[in-house]
Amino acid sequence: MRFNAFFRALSCGALALFGGSVLAQPADTELIQRGEYLARAADCIACHVTEGGKPYAGGLPIKMPFGTLYSTNITPDKETGIGEWSDDDFVRAMQKGVGKDGKHYYPAFPYTSYTLMPREDILAIKAYLFSLEPVNQPNPENDIGFPFNQRWGMALWNFFFLDDERFEPDPEQSPEWNRGAYLVEGPGHCGECHTPRNLFQARSGSKNLAGSTIQGWNAWNITGDEQSGIGGWPDDTLERYLATGLAEGYSVAGGPMAEVVNHSLRHLTPEDIRAMAVYLRSVPAQDAEVKRPQPRELAAEAPTQTPHPLGQKLFADACVSCHLWDGNGRQSPYASLRGLRTVHDPEGLNLVQIILQGDVLHGPDGDHAMPAFDRHFTDSEVAAVSNFVLNHFAGLDATLNEEQIRERREEH
Amino acid sequence: MLTLSINGNDLQVDVPDDMPLLWVLRDVLGLTGTKYGCGIAQCGACTVHLDGQAVRSCVLPASSAAGKQVVTIEAIGETDIGREVQAAWLEDEVVQCGYCQSGQIMAAAALLAQNPAPDDVAIDQSLAGNLCRCCTYTRIRSAIKRIGQA
Amino acid sequence: MNEQPFSPSRRQLLKVAGLGFGGLVIGFSLPFAGRSFAEQVLPEGPEDGTLPTATALDAFISIDRDGKVTFTVPKIEMGQGAQSGLAMMIAEELEVPLDEITLKEAPPNEDIYNDSLLNFQATGGSTSIRSNWEPLRRAGAAARLMLIQAAAQRWQIPADRLRAENGQVHGPDGQTLGYGELVEAASQLPIPEDIPLKPASEFKVIGKPLRRLDTPSKVDGRSRFTIDLAVPDMKYASIRACPVVGGSVACVDDSAARRIPGVVDVVRMGNAVAVIGEHTWAAFSGVRALEIEWDYGEHAGLDSEQMERAIRDALDEPGALANEVGDIQNALDNAAKTFEAEYEMPFLAHAALEPMGCVAQVRPDAVELWVGTQVPVRAQTAAAEEAGRPPEQVIVNNQLIGGAFGRRLEVDFIAQAVAIAKQVDYPVKLTWTREEDTAHDMYRPHYIDRLAAALDGEGRLLGWRHSIAGASVLARFAPEAVPENGLDGDAVEVAQHPIYALEHLRVNYIPVPPKAIHQSWWRGVGPLRSTYMLESFIDEVARSVDRDPVDYRMQLLGQHPRAQAVLRLAAEKAGWGQSLPAGHGRGVAVQEVFGSFLATVVELEVAEGKGIRLTRLVVAVDCGQVMNPVSVKSQIEGGTLFGLSAALFNEITVRDGRVEQSNFHDYRQLRISDAPPVETYIVESAEAPGGVGEAGTAMIAPALVNALHSASGERIRRLPLARAGYHVLGGRPA
Numbered sequence A: 001m002r003f004n005a006f007f008r009a010l011s012c013g014a015l016a017l018f019g020g021s022v023l024a025q026p027a028d029t030e031l032i033q034r035g036e037y038l039a040r041a042a043d044c045i046a047c048h049v050t051e052g053g054k055p056y057a058g059g060l061p062i063k064m065p066f067g068t069l070y071s072t073n074i075t076p077d078k079e080t081g082i083g084e085w086s087d088d089d090f091v092r093a094m095q096k097g098v099g100k101d102g103k104h105y106y107p108a109f110p111y112t113s114y115t116l117m118p119r120e121d122i123l124a125i126k127a128y129l130f131s132l133e134p135v136n137q138p139n140p141e142n143d144i145g146f147p148f149n150q151r152w153g154m155a156l157w158n159f160f161f162l163d164d165e166r167f168e169p170d171p172e173q174s175p176e177w178n179r180g181a182y183l184v185e186g187p188g189h190c191g192e193c194h195t196p197r198n199l200f201q202a203r204s205g206s207k208n209l210a211g212s213t214i215q216g217w218n219a220w221n222i223t224g225d226e227q228s229g230i231g232g233w234p235d236d237t238l239e240r241y242l243a244t245g246l247a248e249g250y251s252v253a254g255g256p257m258a259e260v261v262n263h264s265l266r267h268l269t270p271e272d273i274r275a276m277a278v279y280l281r282s283v284p285a286q287d288a289e290v291k292r293p294q295p296r297e298l299a300a301e302a303p304t305q306t307p308h309p310l311g312q313k314l315f316a317d318a319c320v321s322c323h324l325w326d327g328n329g330r331q332s333p334y335a336s337l338r339g340l341r342t343v344h345d346p347e348g349l350n351l352v353q354i355i356l357q358g359d360v361l362h363g364p365d366g367d368h369a370m371p372a373f374d375r376h377f378t379d380s381e382v383a384a385v386s387n388f389v390l391n392h393f394a395g396l397d398a399t400l401n402e403e404q405i406r407e408r409r410e411e412h
Numbered sequence B: 001m002l003t004l005s006i007n008g009n010d011l012q013v014d015v016p017d018d019m020p021l022l023w024v025l026r027d028v029l030g031l032t033g034t035k036y037g038c039g040i041a042q043c044g045a046c047t048v049h050l051d052g053q054a055v056r057s058c059v060l061p062a063s064s065a066a067g068k069q070v071v072t073i074e075a076i077g078e079t080d081i082g083r084e085v086q087a088a089w090l091e092d093e094v095v096q097c098g099y100c101q102s103g104q105i106m107a108a109a110a111l112l113a114q115n116p117a118p119d120d121v122a123i124d125q126s127l128a129g130n131l132c133r134c135c136t137y138t139r140i141r142s143a144i145k146r147i148g149q150a
Numbered sequence C: 001m002n003e004q005p006f007s008p009s010r011r012q013l014l015k016v017a018g019l020g021f022g023g024l025v026i027g028f029s030l031p032f033a034g035r036s037f038a039e040q041v042l043p044e045g046p047e048d049g050t051l052p053t054a055t056a057l058d059a060f061i062s063i064d065r066d067g068k069v070t071f072t073v074p075k076i077e078m079g080q081g082a083q084s085g086l087a088m089m090i091a092e093e094l095e096v097p098l099d100e101i102t103l104k105e106a107p108p109n110e111d112i113y114n115d116s117l118l119n120f121q122a123t124g125g126s127t128s129i130r131s132n133w134e135p136l137r138r139a140g141a142a143a144r145l146m147l148i149q150a151a152a153q154r155w156q157i158p159a160d161r162l163r164a165e166n167g168q169v170h171g172p173d174g175q176t177l178g179y180g181e182l183v184e185a186a187s188q189l190p191i192p193e194d195i196p197l198k199p200a201s202e203f204k205v206i207g208k209p210l211r212r213l214d215t216p217s218k219v220d221g222r223s224r225f226t227i228d229l230a231v232p233d234m235k236y237a238s239i240r241a242c243p244v245v246g247g248s249v250a251c252v253d254d255s256a257a258r259r260i261p262g263v264v265d266v267v268r269m270g271n272a273v274a275v276i277g278e279h280t281w282a283a284f285s286g287v288r289a290l291e292i293e294w295d296y297g298e299h300a301g302l303d304s305e306q307m308e309r310a311i312r313d314a315l316d317e318p319g320a321l322a323n324e325v326g327d328i329q330n331a332l333d334n335a336a337k338t339f340e341a342e343y344e345m346p347f348l349a350h351a352a353l354e355p356m357g358c359v360a361q362v363r364p365d366a367v368e369l370w371v372g373t374q375v376p377v378r379a380q381t382a383a384a385e386e387a388g389r390p391p392e393q394v395i396v397n398n399q400l401i402g403g404a405f406g407r408r409l410e411v412d413f414i415a416q417a418v419a420i421a422k423q424v425d426y427p428v429k430l431t432w433t434r435e436e437d438t439a440h441d442m443y444r445p446h447y448i449d450r451l452a453a454a455l456d457g458e459g460r461l462l463g464w465r466h467s468i469a470g471a472s473v474l475a476r477f478a479p480e481a482v483p484e485n486g487l488d489g490d491a492v493e494v495a496q497h498p499i500y501a502l503e504h505l506r507v508n509y510i511p512v513p514p515k516a517i518h519q520s521w522w523r524g525v526g527p528l529r530s531t532y533m534l535e536s537f538i539d540e541v542a543r544s545v546d547r548d549p550v551d552y553r554m555q556l557l558g559q560h561p562r563a564q565a566v567l568r569l570a571a572e573k574a575g576w577g578q579s580l581p582a583g584h585g586r587g588v589a590v591q592e593v594f595g596s597f598l599a600t601v602v603e604l605e606v607a608e609g610k611g612i613r614l615t616r617l618v619v620a621v622d623c624g625q626v627m628n629p630v631s632v633k634s635q636i637e638g639g640t641l642f643g644l645s646a647a648l649f650n651e652i653t654v655r656d657g658r659v660e661q662s663n664f665h666d667y668r669q670l671r672i673s674d675a676p677p678v679e680t681y682i683v684e685s686a687e688a689p690g691g692v693g694e695a696g697t698a699m700i701a702p703a704l705v706n707a708l709h710s711a712s713g714e715r716i717r718r719l720p721l722a723r724a725g726y727h728v729l730g731g732r733p734a
């Protein structure tokens, strides 16, 4: 068999790719496409898939301060997914955080944001999910101790913290602003990470989008504050950031935010991106501890003096060929360190996480990846290279130590 | 169509946007002196010069090289520094398997262009991103110093 | 391995023929080879015109009418300088300048190119120089004598008044004839009865620091490695194999891969899927875009802890007895003092800088390979099996190798390339991504050794019991070489016959058949293992009775003056015994490995917690007659640092049946900033040459952990050091 036609068809049955068109009625196509767009805007995939797993089949462990939750299978499988759910079941889950079985969800599932979505949008998402190939994959048991395993408690929580209301446009504002507000506060659920939480794990209403820490990462202040937030960013920069994860001289999406860009934001229309930017700029400014670093003039060569010689050695070893001594980034603007809050946070939260875990941004001109150095560096080496970076690029007296790094490794 | 200036020649290539310069050089233009070792900017085997700077061509989209001068190992001997580095490499018998050496030589030439007499620290800092699995490091250092002292 | 000395007889050694195209061809076969090249090919006598098959050119030396000398090298060049080293032997006896010899890679042919130490056609085990030392020089000398004889006949002057030099025969009155002018006549002559070899005192080439033949084209990008080849109509392939060994492809969605610009084909194998493209980037991107559902098979649940437990548990079994002297049990029972320790070495990947790859074409008439391989015959066999063809139909074009360290003793990637090529009608170049290379290596086995020493009242070592557990590479690689009791002669090498005088000794080996990952040779293999274990242990024993590690060893080395000499030299050069500041320490190791004697001293400082600053690295080596001192030094330097890299950083771990490391960011390698200068001192010696390619690698780990102990008091019994939190500090003292 020389020229092998036999091996050309390698697919194994109907797959997700064809599933939509095969299973759906033609009349639904538009609805399904709208649902797909909204599912992306809502970044459902971020939680409802595991690495190497089937999309929307769930099973992703989500570490919470009180235990580990697992995302659920939301493919239309009748046994293990949501195949038997009615429209009302699905809407109730999205708006009230209550499953078909009547059990309350934990707010790791961002129904407190999704609740702003109108029924039509939610049903569009459902139509999209139902167009997918069902995956039979049972949901893992959550691993949560008392009293947090008492789900009725969530009813009480909801009573205090869930505003079971749909988004109402503000007639005072432009349609663009309203669209942005809807996307940011509703499906985009930006506040779930970027708004600080109170003792009860509820978002603090008075500090909307003022920044928070989540799973060992800093979700930066994205209010209109000039220094602490995004207020000082030039007009089109914020849009470029949302669409590509890169705002040269201001920010590069890393870690969970890189995933948001990859899965969600980069797929949105330029109009929606602009609308989100318009809204974000209008969010009342809040101050935060970590600000953008002042621009520093750095030489293209290695510094001759540093309080962190080991850190400088390691930076020369593994980092400088992409980031450069002046932080300008070589090969890819994604490697630029200039102006990043990440290098201006004395605790180096995101810095340490990105060194340990790395990330990938799917840019318009291909992937931009930072390798994960968790196996490369010992704890003291991570501390040393982080201290060097904080000192060299932001002039901080950085004092991260081995123990702190050990703890942070355990956080993820 | 992308126009690239490679070793002084303007060449037209028709390649995907995200294709790194490394593969354009090797597989499209047949300049295989530049090597693949890791694809993630961690080994330096793919080092070429872009406007005189050492860059990792495995993570440089070819499109970003447009409008800039690319010099590879095949042509570095046409520069004074490149020629000296190659001669010192032979003189000090640096090479073992040779696979990393294109990248080492390109990195060394970029260093010497900037710092004509680098000391151990400067050499280490500039070449730390270039792995040599045969571990020819001792000789790389002495060859660079030989040029610096000449 | 077979160490029997090589004793050539003239009949077996040389065959000569005047070939129709007008040249002199000299070949020889080794004592055990059934039929030599000459016996096979030459008796029939090639007729005028071009030679009918490539095989007829498979001699060692051929000289054509223009005097061009071509040396068909039985060993492949992978950085060790072997080809140039072998060519030096020819140059020496044939009296031609080294850089006028053209090298040609030997094709697969065990009858001609078998290695006398390894017993098969291979490059490895530090054998290249050792096994060819005598035969190659004799081949060169024979050719020279015959050329002189031809000139003697032409000039009518007795041969003993002529001499050869610089590719010419010179007469007493200044007359000269180039070799090319003499080959016709020379090839008609019988091979001389007596072929004397030059005494070492007359060497002009051997032992001189000459430039290697392969280096000029490696500094300007001209050299072609497998990954650089392009044959007409070739396309580029990359592959993803099941991450779990023993798993298979359940189903593939290749729709996204096929949409990638430049992708031309996707082909499937039992346990892997390959993407073929117009360039490597398309193939790489295509592989990344594949969605493969795997059937992971029985090893899916395996992890490193389970694998290690199996090895440790095996230590309690008797296994195979490797050596027994005296009565160690009795000695231990009655000893004034005993000392016990257990040492452990992890799985290691080779991580050669050139990733695995192979160009293959399956044509109706033949299967052709272009690939750098340490084992051409195995490559041929593997390709033949995969393609379902007889081996004679497989042509192997061997290539330069970008580092192998034992990895290219395996042919898995060659079979893969053929498996892809047989599904398409064009040649393909398979190139592994670094990720594939790291996760599908054939790893150095994980070993655990347990030792117990008996000492008398004066702290004198009476003997030890030594149990070794770990995978037997030999049992997989060449099962016929392993006796029934399972004793892997390679795994126990060095440990089996320690250089130290021991009244009582018992060495056992317990093979632990590998699960979940493939295991193979890794630079130094058994001797590397044993050296780490023994040289750590003897150091601990010495320190347990408060004795100086150098003195203690020296006293036990009475039977090995060469070992004593290198130990003395290294200690002296390293300033052994001179006082050091607090936090500094020195460590030593000495051993006979691969026919050479080495001693290595490491001096280091431990600072800032667990930061190590290597201050000095001194190696003394007696490798017998030195072929090229520069190559010896390079090999010792490189080999030492290669071993240092592993001892500091490296460990392959398994979780869910798959290797966790993927690229250089998580399988860290020594960088120039970590590398101290290596000071190498060569002991002059007229002994037969020993190997140097792996010797340095074997010595460094024990010297390093011994130095660390002396500096910090912490004893590392399990490598690598990074596992215990140690890291390398930058900067070196001036």
Ligand code: FES
Residues within 6 Å of the ligand: B035, B036, B037, B038, B039, B040, B041, B042, B043, B044, B045, B046, B047, B056, B057, B058, B059
């Ligand atoms: S191949 Fe580019 S740095 Fe390794």
Ligand code: FES
Residues within 6 Å of the ligand: B095, B096, B097, B098, B099, B100, B101, B131, B132, B133, B134, B135, B136, C079, C353, C402, C403
């Ligand atoms: S010479 Fe072999 S990798 Fe550097």
